[in-house]
Amino acid sequence: MHIPDGYLGPATSGVMYAAMLPVWALVSRMVKKTLKNQQIPLLAISAAFCFVIMMFNVPIPGGTTGHAVGAVLAAVLLGPWAACIAVTVALVVQALLFGDGGITAIGANCFNMAFVEVFAGYYIYKLISGNSPSTSGRRVFSAAVAGYLALNIAALTTAVMFGIQPLLFRTPTGQSLYCPYGLNVAVPMMLGEHLLVFGWVEALITALVVKYLQKQDPSLIVSGKER
Amino acid sequence: MRTTSKLWLGLIILAFLSPLGFLLPEYFKAGDAWGEWSAETLQELAGYVPQGFARLSTLWSAPVPDYAFQGWEEKGLGNLSFAYISSAVIGIGITVSLIMLLGKLLTKKD
DSSP, rough: OOOTSSSHHHHHHHHHHHHHHHHHHHHHHHHHHHOOGGGHHHHHHHHHHHHHHHTTEOOOSSSOEEEEOOOOHHHHHHOHHEEEEEHHHHHHHHHHHHHSSSSSSSHIIIIIIIIIIHHHHHHHHHHHTTTTOOHHHHHHHHHHHHHHHHHHHHHHHHHHHHTTHHHHOBBBSSSSSSSOOOHHHHHHHHHHIIIIIIIIHHHHHHHHHHHHHHHHOOOSSGGGOOO | OOOHHHHHHHHHHHHHTTTHHHHHHHTTTTTOOOOOOOHHHHHHSSSSOOHHHHHHHTTTTSSGGGGGGGTTTGGGGGHHHHHHHHHHHHHHHHHHHHHHHHHHHHSSSO
């Protein structure tokens, strides 16, 4: 899901950076208001978890690979504002140091994974878990559903970015200048593989960690009433 | 052991397991992620290398491209695993440092 350099036209990349700037500004304001000092280690752990879990490429035998993102887990543990920061930092480190995701596409990749996935995951989790107590099985279930759906929503927005390129930018002979595949290919491919395989991986890791933390320290899984 | 200590330990374990991220795809003959192909693969798949792609794709040379040290690809899976684990450890270290720095800037003083 890491769009590399060269797959999006500069206009698309620019628009995505422009879209993320107010998000990042709002996020830092909200985090300043709400994040407590004691939560910083958990924020660092969540960001590092996102970084490392994305290295675990899951194969579709004979096909493509994909991976979990960890964004929904961060959102469940820290709320969407801090989670947006955690995923953004992981994505920036991946792009600059390891060339995973392009530097022109940092805005686009952050939009998909640090914004769309984080906020979709957070609100789906909140909606399904409701006021259930922090140790309830319903929270594990909610985390799984939120992980599955949010990763797929992010896969869809990523696919749309890829897929509109041939519509927007062509040579006079009709070749695409950037991503060569249109929506008719990008959307079914990206969404298909995430619906079939990678979404379940995100669901599994999100639910497993929530389940583990319920046993270890339920105070980390804040119940609905407190937030 | 405190919960955060256990979580840190979990991260270290994940770093050491990270070579699975290329060993499993290799074993199951899975290729690139969709939309993350090289120029050569694009030529094969789409029949051409898009002109804008050719111009932009080489814009940035990451110090450790694809979590592997340059020129190590031929040195075998053992070395590649070592590169992967090192990348995971370095990446985790830098990510954590950046968050600590941001945390200092973004939290209340109390």
